[in-house]
Amino acid sequence: MAVEDGARGASVQNQLAAAQRGDASAQAELFDKHKHRVARQILRMIGDRSSVDDLVQEVFIAAFAALPGFRGEAQLQSWLHTIALNKVRNWWEARRRRIAREQRGVDGFDERDADPEHGLEVTEHRRRLYEALGKLPDKLREAFVARGVEGLSLLEASELLGVPVSTVSHRTRRAEQALCSELGIQWREEL
Protein backbone atom coordinates (compact mmCIF):
# COMPACT_ATOMS: atom_id res chain seq x y z
CA MET A 1 0.00 0.00 0.00
CA ALA A 2 2.81 2.35 0.98
CA VAL A 3 4.62 1.43 -2.23
CA GLU A 4 1.50 2.25 -4.25
CA ASP A 5 1.15 5.61 -2.49
CA GLY A 6 4.78 6.36 -3.14
CA ALA A 7 4.48 5.48 -6.82
CA ARG A 8 1.35 7.62 -7.13
CA GLY A 9 3.10 10.53 -5.39
CA ALA A 10 6.09 10.24 -7.73
CA SER A 11 3.78 10.16 -10.74
CA VAL A 12 2.00 13.33 -9.59
CA GLN A 13 5.36 15.01 -9.04
CA ASN A 14 6.48 14.00 -12.52
CA GLN A 15 3.28 15.32 -14.00
CA LEU A 16 3.71 18.61 -12.15
CA ALA A 17 7.32 18.92 -13.23
CA ALA A 18 6.35 18.28 -16.86
CA ALA A 19 3.56 20.86 -16.65
CA GLN A 20 6.02 23.34 -15.14
CA ARG A 21 8.32 22.80 -18.12
CA GLY A 22 5.42 23.61 -20.41
CA ASP A 23 4.52 20.11 -21.54
CA ALA A 24 1.12 20.52 -23.22
CA SER A 25 -0.09 16.99 -22.49
CA ALA A 26 0.85 17.23 -18.79
CA GLN A 27 -1.02 20.54 -18.54
CA ALA A 28 -3.99 19.01 -20.33
CA GLU A 29 -4.03 16.12 -17.86
CA LEU A 30 -3.96 18.47 -14.90
CA PHE A 31 -6.70 20.56 -16.45
CA ASP A 32 -8.93 17.56 -17.09
CA LYS A 33 -8.33 16.26 -13.59
CA HIS A 34 -9.23 19.46 -11.78
CA LYS A 35 -11.52 21.44 -14.10
CA HIS A 36 -14.86 20.17 -12.79
CA ARG A 37 -13.98 20.80 -9.18
CA VAL A 38 -12.74 24.30 -10.00
CA ALA A 39 -15.88 24.99 -12.07
CA ARG A 40 -18.11 23.87 -9.21
CA GLN A 41 -16.22 26.02 -6.72
CA ILE A 42 -16.47 29.03 -8.99
CA LEU A 43 -20.16 28.51 -9.60
CA ARG A 44 -20.81 28.35 -5.87
CA MET A 45 -18.84 31.52 -5.36
CA ILE A 46 -20.57 33.58 -8.04
CA GLY A 47 -23.86 31.82 -8.83
CA ASP A 48 -23.61 32.93 -12.46
CA ARG A 49 -23.36 30.01 -14.87
CA SER A 50 -22.53 32.19 -17.85
CA SER A 51 -19.25 33.36 -16.31
CA VAL A 52 -17.93 29.98 -15.21
CA ASP A 53 -16.18 29.11 -18.47
CA ASP A 54 -14.22 32.37 -18.59
CA LEU A 55 -13.19 32.13 -14.97
CA VAL A 56 -12.09 28.51 -15.27
CA GLN A 57 -9.91 29.51 -18.20
CA GLU A 58 -8.43 32.43 -16.25
CA VAL A 59 -7.72 30.23 -13.24
CA PHE A 60 -5.85 27.59 -15.21
CA ILE A 61 -3.84 30.03 -17.30
CA ALA A 62 -2.80 31.84 -14.11
CA ALA A 63 -2.04 28.53 -12.41
CA PHE A 64 0.14 27.23 -15.24
CA ALA A 65 1.95 30.55 -15.43
CA ALA A 66 2.65 30.38 -11.70
CA LEU A 67 3.48 26.65 -11.61
CA PRO A 68 7.26 27.19 -11.49
CA GLY A 69 6.71 28.92 -8.15
CA PHE A 70 4.48 26.15 -6.79
CA ARG A 71 6.51 24.47 -4.12
CA GLY A 72 4.09 21.69 -3.44
CA GLU A 73 3.58 22.83 0.15
CA ALA A 74 -0.09 23.27 -0.42
CA GLN A 75 -2.03 20.62 -2.19
CA LEU A 76 -2.67 21.48 -5.80
CA GLN A 77 -6.42 21.57 -5.18
CA SER A 78 -6.13 24.13 -2.39
CA TRP A 79 -3.73 26.15 -4.49
CA LEU A 80 -6.16 26.21 -7.41
CA HIS A 81 -8.93 27.13 -5.01
CA THR A 82 -6.90 30.09 -3.78
CA ILE A 83 -6.29 31.26 -7.35
CA ALA A 84 -10.01 30.87 -8.03
CA LEU A 85 -10.77 33.01 -4.95
CA ASN A 86 -8.64 35.82 -6.36
CA LYS A 87 -10.18 35.61 -9.80
CA VAL A 88 -13.66 35.57 -8.32
CA ARG A 89 -12.82 38.58 -6.19
CA ASN A 90 -11.91 40.46 -9.38
CA TRP A 91 -15.12 39.22 -11.00
CA TRP A 92 -17.25 40.61 -8.17
CA GLU A 93 -15.40 43.90 -8.35
CA ALA A 94 -15.95 44.12 -12.11
CA ARG A 95 -19.59 43.23 -11.63
CA ARG A 96 -20.04 45.96 -9.04
CA ARG A 97 -18.50 48.49 -11.39
CA ARG A 98 -20.68 47.31 -14.24
CA ILE A 99 -23.81 47.58 -12.16
CA ALA A 100 -22.86 51.03 -10.99
CA ARG A 101 -22.27 52.01 -14.60
CA GLU A 102 -25.49 50.59 -15.87
CA GLN A 103 -27.44 51.90 -12.91
CA ARG A 104 -29.58 48.88 -12.52
CA GLY A 105 -29.96 46.53 -9.66
CA VAL A 106 -29.96 43.17 -11.35
CA ASP A 107 -27.27 42.01 -13.67
CA GLY A 108 -25.93 38.66 -14.64
CA PHE A 109 -28.80 36.65 -13.19
CA ASP A 110 -31.39 37.21 -15.86
CA GLU A 111 -33.47 34.69 -17.72
CA ARG A 112 -30.54 33.51 -19.84
CA ASP A 113 -29.03 32.06 -16.69
CA ALA A 114 -32.18 30.43 -15.50
CA ASP A 115 -31.80 26.70 -15.20
CA PRO A 116 -34.65 25.22 -17.23
CA GLU A 117 -34.58 21.94 -15.34
CA HIS A 118 -35.45 23.63 -12.10
CA GLY A 119 -38.37 25.74 -11.09
CA LEU A 120 -38.50 29.49 -11.26
CA GLU A 121 -38.70 29.61 -7.50
CA VAL A 122 -35.28 27.96 -7.15
CA THR A 123 -33.80 30.33 -9.71
CA GLU A 124 -35.30 33.24 -7.83
CA HIS A 125 -33.80 31.96 -4.57
CA ARG A 126 -30.36 31.85 -6.14
CA ARG A 127 -30.74 35.26 -7.69
CA ARG A 128 -31.70 36.78 -4.34
CA LEU A 129 -28.90 35.02 -2.49
CA TYR A 130 -26.11 36.00 -4.90
CA GLU A 131 -27.41 39.52 -5.25
CA ALA A 132 -27.16 39.85 -1.47
CA LEU A 133 -23.77 38.12 -1.42
CA GLY A 134 -22.52 40.62 -3.98
CA LYS A 135 -23.18 43.42 -1.51
CA LEU A 136 -20.96 41.90 1.18
CA PRO A 137 -17.33 42.91 1.63
CA ASP A 138 -14.99 40.38 -0.03
CA LYS A 139 -13.71 38.88 3.20
CA LEU A 140 -17.16 38.26 4.66
CA ARG A 141 -18.46 36.84 1.40
CA GLU A 142 -15.49 34.49 1.00
CA ALA A 143 -15.83 33.17 4.55
CA PHE A 144 -19.56 32.68 4.15
CA VAL A 145 -19.31 30.94 0.77
CA ALA A 146 -16.54 28.66 2.04
CA ARG A 147 -18.50 27.66 5.12
CA GLY A 148 -22.13 28.01 4.12
CA VAL A 149 -22.21 27.26 0.42
CA GLU A 150 -19.17 25.05 -0.15
CA GLY A 151 -19.71 23.31 3.16
CA LEU A 152 -16.12 23.48 4.37
CA SER A 153 -15.41 22.95 8.05
CA LEU A 154 -13.96 25.78 10.14
CA LEU A 155 -10.54 24.17 9.90
CA GLU A 156 -10.67 23.70 6.13
CA ALA A 157 -11.96 27.22 5.56
CA SER A 158 -9.28 28.60 7.85
CA GLU A 159 -6.55 26.89 5.84
CA LEU A 160 -8.05 27.91 2.54
CA LEU A 161 -8.53 31.57 3.45
CA GLY A 162 -5.30 31.81 5.46
CA VAL A 163 -6.98 33.28 8.52
CA PRO A 164 -7.54 31.86 12.01
CA VAL A 165 -10.48 29.64 12.81
CA SER A 166 -11.93 32.34 15.04
CA THR A 167 -11.78 34.86 12.19
CA VAL A 168 -13.61 32.49 9.85
CA SER A 169 -16.23 31.99 12.52
CA HIS A 170 -16.71 35.72 13.16
CA ARG A 171 -16.78 36.60 9.49
CA THR A 172 -19.30 33.86 8.72
CA ARG A 173 -21.53 35.05 11.53
CA ARG A 174 -21.30 38.68 10.48
CA ALA A 175 -21.96 37.70 6.86
CA GLU A 176 -25.02 35.74 7.91
CA GLN A 177 -26.33 38.69 9.89
CA ALA A 178 -25.79 41.01 6.94
CA LEU A 179 -27.37 38.56 4.48
CA CYS A 180 -30.40 38.05 6.70
CA SER A 181 -30.81 41.77 7.01
CA GLU A 182 -30.45 42.26 3.23
CA LEU A 183 -32.88 39.45 2.45
CA GLY A 184 -35.39 40.43 5.11
CA ILE A 185 -34.87 37.19 7.02
CA GLN A 186 -34.99 37.09 10.79
CA TRP A 187 -31.60 36.08 12.12
CA ARG A 188 -31.61 33.01 14.34
CA GLU A 189 -30.18 34.71 17.38
CA GLU A 190 -33.02 37.20 17.22
CA LEU A 191 -35.69 34.49 17.17
Add this chain to the structure above:
Amino acid sequence: MEGRALIDRIAPVDPDEPAVRSPELRRLIDDARHQPVPHLNVSSTAIFRGWQQRRARQLRQIIVGGSLAVAAVVLLVVFDPRTIPTTGAITNDRTAYIGSDADPQTTTSATITPPAAAEPILASEVRVVARGGSSEPRVLSRWGIRLDTGSYEVELPQGALGGPLAIVVPGGTIELEVGLVLIVLTGGSPEMSLVHGRGTWVDEQGDRIPMVVVDRGGGGRADLPSAATLARRAEALIEKGDRNAAIDVLTTLVERHPRSSATRAALLDLGSLLKAAGRTSEAACAYQLYLERWPYGQVASEVELAATRLGTVTCRDLRPR
Protein backbone atom coordinates in the same frame (compact mmCIF):
# COMPACT_ATOMS: atom_id res chain seq x y z
CA MET B 1 -23.50 47.68 15.29
CA GLU B 2 -19.96 48.30 16.49
CA GLY B 3 -20.93 46.94 19.91
CA ARG B 4 -22.41 43.88 18.30
CA ALA B 5 -19.25 43.26 16.29
CA LEU B 6 -17.22 43.59 19.47
CA ILE B 7 -19.37 41.03 21.23
CA ASP B 8 -18.97 38.71 18.27
CA ARG B 9 -15.23 39.00 18.40
CA ILE B 10 -15.08 38.25 22.09
CA ALA B 11 -17.53 35.35 21.95
CA PRO B 12 -15.63 32.05 22.07
CA VAL B 13 -15.55 29.89 18.97
CA ASP B 14 -17.10 26.47 19.02
CA PRO B 15 -15.37 24.45 16.30
CA ASP B 16 -18.55 22.40 15.92
CA GLU B 17 -20.75 25.43 15.32
CA PRO B 18 -23.10 25.29 12.34
CA ALA B 19 -22.05 27.34 9.32
CA VAL B 20 -25.53 28.82 8.87
CA ARG B 21 -28.05 29.28 11.65
CA SER B 22 -31.06 30.66 9.89
CA PRO B 23 -33.24 27.87 8.40
CA GLU B 24 -34.68 30.23 5.80
CA LEU B 25 -31.25 31.29 4.64
CA ARG B 26 -30.18 27.66 4.60
CA ARG B 27 -32.98 26.90 2.13
CA LEU B 28 -31.68 29.55 -0.26
CA ILE B 29 -28.19 28.15 0.10
CA ASP B 30 -29.37 24.62 -0.61
CA ASP B 31 -30.80 25.84 -3.89
CA ALA B 32 -27.49 27.49 -4.70
CA ARG B 33 -25.52 24.40 -3.81
CA HIS B 34 -27.58 22.20 -6.06
CA GLN B 35 -27.21 24.40 -9.08
CA PRO B 36 -25.79 22.12 -11.78
CA VAL B 37 -22.39 23.04 -13.10
CA PRO B 38 -22.70 24.13 -16.74
CA HIS B 39 -20.97 22.23 -19.49
CA LEU B 40 -17.47 23.64 -19.88
CA ASN B 41 -16.65 24.83 -23.36
CA VAL B 42 -13.12 25.81 -22.55
CA SER B 43 -10.59 23.23 -23.72
CA SER B 44 -7.09 22.37 -22.60
CA THR B 45 -5.85 23.60 -25.98
CA ALA B 46 -7.33 27.03 -25.33
CA ILE B 47 -5.73 27.05 -21.90
CA PHE B 48 -2.37 26.05 -23.35
CA ARG B 49 -2.60 28.77 -26.00
CA GLY B 50 -3.51 31.33 -23.33
CA TRP B 51 -0.60 30.18 -21.20
CA GLN B 52 1.82 30.48 -24.15
CA GLN B 53 0.61 34.00 -24.91
CA ARG B 54 0.97 34.97 -21.30
CA ARG B 55 4.47 33.52 -21.11
CA ALA B 56 5.49 35.34 -24.30
CA ARG B 57 4.15 38.58 -22.81
CA GLN B 58 6.09 37.99 -19.59
CA LEU B 59 9.27 37.25 -21.56
CA ARG B 60 8.85 40.46 -23.56
CA GLN B 61 8.39 42.39 -20.31
CA ILE B 62 11.52 40.82 -18.84
CA ILE B 63 13.56 41.62 -21.96
CA VAL B 64 12.33 45.22 -22.12
CA GLY B 65 12.80 45.69 -18.38
CA GLY B 66 16.29 44.18 -18.51
CA SER B 67 17.28 46.34 -21.47
CA LEU B 68 16.07 49.46 -19.72
CA ALA B 69 17.98 48.52 -16.58
CA VAL B 70 21.19 47.92 -18.56
CA ALA B 71 20.73 51.21 -20.40
CA ALA B 72 20.22 53.02 -17.09
CA VAL B 73 23.38 51.48 -15.64
CA VAL B 74 25.39 52.40 -18.72
CA LEU B 75 24.12 55.97 -18.54
CA LEU B 76 25.00 56.19 -14.89
CA VAL B 77 28.49 54.85 -15.46
CA VAL B 78 29.11 57.16 -18.39
CA PHE B 79 27.80 60.31 -16.78
CA ASP B 80 28.64 59.79 -13.10
CA PRO B 81 31.24 62.47 -12.32
CA ARG B 82 32.80 60.25 -9.69
CA THR B 83 33.80 57.67 -12.32
CA ILE B 84 35.08 60.09 -14.95
CA PRO B 85 38.84 59.52 -15.16
CA THR B 86 40.67 62.43 -13.60
CA THR B 87 44.44 62.12 -13.74
CA GLY B 88 46.14 62.84 -10.49
CA ALA B 89 42.94 62.78 -8.41
CA ILE B 90 43.42 62.15 -4.73
CA THR B 91 40.90 59.55 -3.59
CA ASN B 92 39.63 58.47 -0.26
CA ASP B 93 39.76 54.87 -1.31
CA ARG B 94 43.08 54.15 0.32
CA THR B 95 42.66 50.41 0.05
CA ALA B 96 43.11 50.74 -3.66
CA TYR B 97 46.78 51.24 -3.08
CA ILE B 98 47.50 48.63 -0.49
CA GLY B 99 49.85 46.07 -1.86
CA SER B 100 49.83 47.81 -5.15
CA ASP B 101 52.70 49.36 -7.02
CA ALA B 102 50.42 51.84 -8.60
CA ASP B 103 51.20 55.43 -7.99
CA PRO B 104 48.31 57.21 -6.33
CA GLN B 105 49.07 60.24 -8.42
CA THR B 106 48.42 58.33 -11.60
CA THR B 107 45.57 56.09 -10.53
CA THR B 108 42.69 57.24 -12.56
CA SER B 109 39.47 55.45 -11.87
CA ALA B 110 39.14 54.79 -8.17
CA THR B 111 35.84 55.75 -6.68
CA ILE B 112 35.54 58.43 -4.06
CA THR B 113 33.61 56.91 -1.23
CA PRO B 114 32.27 59.33 1.34
CA PRO B 115 33.01 58.24 4.88
CA ALA B 116 30.08 56.20 6.18
CA ALA B 117 28.20 57.65 9.12
CA ALA B 118 29.09 55.68 12.21
CA GLU B 119 26.23 53.39 13.34
CA PRO B 120 25.19 54.11 16.91
CA ILE B 121 26.09 51.40 19.37
CA LEU B 122 23.83 50.54 22.26
CA ALA B 123 25.30 50.73 25.74
CA SER B 124 26.61 47.33 26.72
CA GLU B 125 24.62 47.34 29.96
CA VAL B 126 21.31 47.22 28.09
CA ARG B 127 19.83 43.80 27.42
CA VAL B 128 17.15 43.46 24.74
CA VAL B 129 15.53 40.10 24.00
CA ALA B 130 13.26 39.93 20.98
CA ARG B 131 11.08 36.83 20.93
CA GLY B 132 10.80 34.80 17.74
CA GLY B 133 9.16 36.65 14.88
CA SER B 134 9.70 40.08 16.37
CA SER B 135 11.18 42.78 14.20
CA GLU B 136 14.80 43.71 14.82
CA PRO B 137 15.21 46.45 17.46
CA ARG B 138 16.74 49.57 15.94
CA VAL B 139 19.49 51.33 17.85
CA LEU B 140 18.93 55.09 17.79
CA SER B 141 21.70 56.11 20.14
CA ARG B 142 23.76 54.74 23.00
CA TRP B 143 20.70 55.08 25.21
CA GLY B 144 17.90 54.83 22.71
CA ILE B 145 16.18 52.03 20.77
CA ARG B 146 13.11 51.76 18.60
CA LEU B 147 10.84 48.70 18.64
CA ASP B 148 8.21 48.05 15.98
CA THR B 149 6.36 44.76 16.13
CA GLY B 150 6.71 41.75 18.38
CA SER B 151 7.39 40.80 21.99
CA TYR B 152 10.44 42.15 23.78
CA GLU B 153 12.14 42.10 27.15
CA VAL B 154 14.28 45.12 27.85
CA GLU B 155 16.46 45.30 30.94
CA LEU B 156 18.69 48.00 32.35
CA PRO B 157 20.43 46.65 35.44
CA GLN B 158 21.08 48.55 38.64
CA GLY B 159 24.32 50.47 38.55
CA ALA B 160 24.40 51.08 34.81
CA LEU B 161 26.40 54.18 34.07
CA GLY B 162 24.18 56.39 32.00
CA GLY B 163 20.59 56.29 30.95
CA PRO B 164 17.73 56.45 31.26
CA LEU B 165 17.13 54.23 28.30
CA ALA B 166 14.62 55.65 25.82
CA ILE B 167 12.52 52.88 24.24
CA VAL B 168 10.57 54.35 21.37
CA VAL B 169 7.43 52.39 20.49
CA PRO B 170 4.36 53.30 18.43
CA GLY B 171 2.43 55.89 20.44
CA GLY B 172 5.20 57.10 22.73
CA THR B 173 8.39 56.37 24.59
CA ILE B 174 9.27 54.38 27.68
CA GLU B 175 12.03 55.97 29.74
CA LEU B 176 13.53 53.11 31.67
CA GLU B 177 15.74 54.30 34.54
CA VAL B 178 16.42 50.84 35.85
CA GLY B 179 14.77 47.43 35.83
CA LEU B 180 12.98 45.11 33.44
CA VAL B 181 10.07 45.91 31.17
CA LEU B 182 8.06 43.53 28.96
CA ILE B 183 6.68 45.05 25.79
CA VAL B 184 4.22 43.56 23.31
CA LEU B 185 3.55 45.43 20.07
CA THR B 186 0.98 44.03 17.70
CA GLY B 187 -0.06 47.06 15.71
CA GLY B 188 -2.56 48.44 18.22
CA SER B 189 -1.74 50.18 21.49
CA PRO B 190 1.53 49.00 22.99
CA GLU B 191 1.22 46.70 25.99
CA MET B 192 3.96 46.99 28.57
CA SER B 193 4.57 45.68 32.04
CA LEU B 194 7.28 46.96 34.33
CA VAL B 195 8.40 43.81 36.09
CA HIS B 196 10.76 45.66 38.44
CA GLY B 197 12.60 48.96 38.58
CA ARG B 198 11.53 52.46 37.61
CA GLY B 199 10.24 53.80 34.35
CA THR B 200 8.05 56.50 32.85
CA TRP B 201 5.68 56.38 29.92
CA VAL B 202 5.86 59.52 27.78
CA ASP B 203 3.05 59.76 25.27
CA GLU B 204 3.05 61.63 21.98
CA GLN B 205 1.68 64.77 23.64
CA GLY B 206 4.59 64.73 26.05
CA ASP B 207 2.50 63.71 29.07
CA ARG B 208 4.57 61.71 31.52
CA ILE B 209 3.04 58.85 33.46
CA PRO B 210 5.19 56.96 35.97
CA MET B 211 4.96 53.23 35.38
CA VAL B 212 3.87 50.97 38.20
CA VAL B 213 5.55 47.65 38.84
CA VAL B 214 3.06 44.90 38.06
CA ASP B 215 1.91 42.78 40.96
CA ARG B 216 3.68 39.47 40.47
CA GLY B 217 1.78 37.82 43.28
CA GLY B 218 -0.52 34.88 42.56
CA GLY B 219 2.10 33.03 40.61
CA GLY B 220 3.11 36.04 38.61
CA ARG B 221 -0.02 35.92 36.48
CA ALA B 222 -1.16 39.48 37.17
CA ASP B 223 0.51 40.75 33.98
CA LEU B 224 -0.72 37.86 31.90
CA PRO B 225 -3.10 38.96 29.16
CA SER B 226 -6.45 37.22 29.03
CA ALA B 227 -7.10 34.35 26.61
CA ALA B 228 -9.34 36.61 24.51
CA THR B 229 -6.61 39.26 24.33
CA LEU B 230 -4.05 36.69 23.24
CA ALA B 231 -6.45 35.25 20.68
CA ARG B 232 -7.06 38.70 19.19
CA ARG B 233 -3.34 39.41 19.20
CA ALA B 234 -2.65 36.16 17.36
CA GLU B 235 -5.41 36.94 14.92
CA ALA B 236 -3.88 40.34 14.14
CA LEU B 237 -0.46 38.78 13.63
CA ILE B 238 -1.80 36.09 11.31
CA GLU B 239 -3.62 38.68 9.25
CA LYS B 240 -0.36 40.61 9.00
CA GLY B 241 1.39 37.46 7.86
CA ASP B 242 3.67 37.40 10.89
CA ARG B 243 3.51 33.64 11.29
CA ASN B 244 6.28 33.14 13.86
CA ALA B 245 5.02 35.83 16.21
CA ALA B 246 1.51 34.38 15.93
CA ILE B 247 2.88 30.94 16.83
CA ASP B 248 4.51 32.44 19.95
CA VAL B 249 1.31 34.13 21.04
CA LEU B 250 -0.84 31.05 20.43
CA THR B 251 1.65 28.88 22.30
CA THR B 252 1.42 31.26 25.25
CA LEU B 253 -2.36 31.13 25.05
CA VAL B 254 -2.43 27.34 25.07
CA GLU B 255 0.13 27.08 27.87
CA ARG B 256 -1.26 29.76 30.14
CA HIS B 257 -4.99 29.30 29.56
CA PRO B 258 -5.39 25.55 29.10
CA ARG B 259 -9.04 25.60 30.15
CA SER B 260 -10.17 28.59 28.13
CA SER B 261 -12.65 28.06 25.32
CA ALA B 262 -10.35 30.11 23.09
CA THR B 263 -7.71 27.42 23.47
CA ARG B 264 -9.65 24.96 21.37
CA ALA B 265 -9.63 27.19 18.29
CA ALA B 266 -6.08 28.29 19.13
CA LEU B 267 -4.80 24.72 18.94
CA LEU B 268 -6.30 24.30 15.48
CA ASP B 269 -4.64 27.50 14.29
CA LEU B 270 -1.41 26.57 15.99
CA GLY B 271 -1.36 23.22 14.17
CA SER B 272 -1.96 24.88 10.81
CA LEU B 273 0.65 27.58 11.37
CA LEU B 274 3.31 25.14 12.56
CA LYS B 275 2.60 22.92 9.59
CA ALA B 276 2.90 25.88 7.21
CA ALA B 277 6.17 26.84 8.91
CA GLY B 278 7.54 23.35 8.25
CA ARG B 279 7.61 22.58 11.98
CA THR B 280 5.74 19.36 11.45
CA SER B 281 6.77 17.64 14.65
CA GLU B 282 5.38 20.51 16.70
CA ALA B 283 2.27 20.62 14.49
CA ALA B 284 1.76 16.94 15.30
CA CYS B 285 2.01 17.88 19.00
CA ALA B 286 -0.63 20.59 18.63
CA TYR B 287 -3.03 18.19 16.92
CA GLN B 288 -2.26 15.47 19.46
CA LEU B 289 -2.96 17.84 22.30
CA TYR B 290 -6.25 18.84 20.70
CA LEU B 291 -7.27 15.20 20.39
CA GLU B 292 -6.30 14.51 23.99
CA ARG B 293 -8.49 17.34 25.22
CA TRP B 294 -11.38 17.10 22.76
CA PRO B 295 -11.36 13.55 21.43
CA TYR B 296 -14.95 13.51 20.16
CA GLY B 297 -16.97 15.32 17.53
CA GLN B 298 -16.69 16.08 13.85
CA VAL B 299 -13.74 18.41 14.33
CA ALA B 300 -11.76 15.68 16.07
CA SER B 301 -11.95 13.49 12.98
CA GLU B 302 -10.78 16.41 10.85
CA VAL B 303 -7.90 17.01 13.21
CA GLU B 304 -7.00 13.33 12.96
CA LEU B 305 -7.01 13.69 9.19
CA ALA B 306 -4.84 16.82 9.39
CA ALA B 307 -2.42 14.95 11.65
CA THR B 308 -2.36 12.04 9.20
CA ARG B 309 -1.56 14.43 6.35
CA LEU B 310 1.61 15.37 8.17
CA GLY B 311 2.90 11.94 7.20
CA THR B 312 4.92 9.76 9.49
CA VAL B 313 5.92 12.68 11.70
CA THR B 314 5.40 12.02 15.36
CA CYS B 315 5.22 14.34 18.30
CA ARG B 316 8.39 13.73 20.25
CA ASP B 317 8.00 16.28 22.97
CA LEU B 318 4.40 17.19 23.55
CA ARG B 319 4.50 20.94 23.51
CA PRO B 320 2.65 23.10 24.22
CA ARG B 321 1.30 21.45 27.31
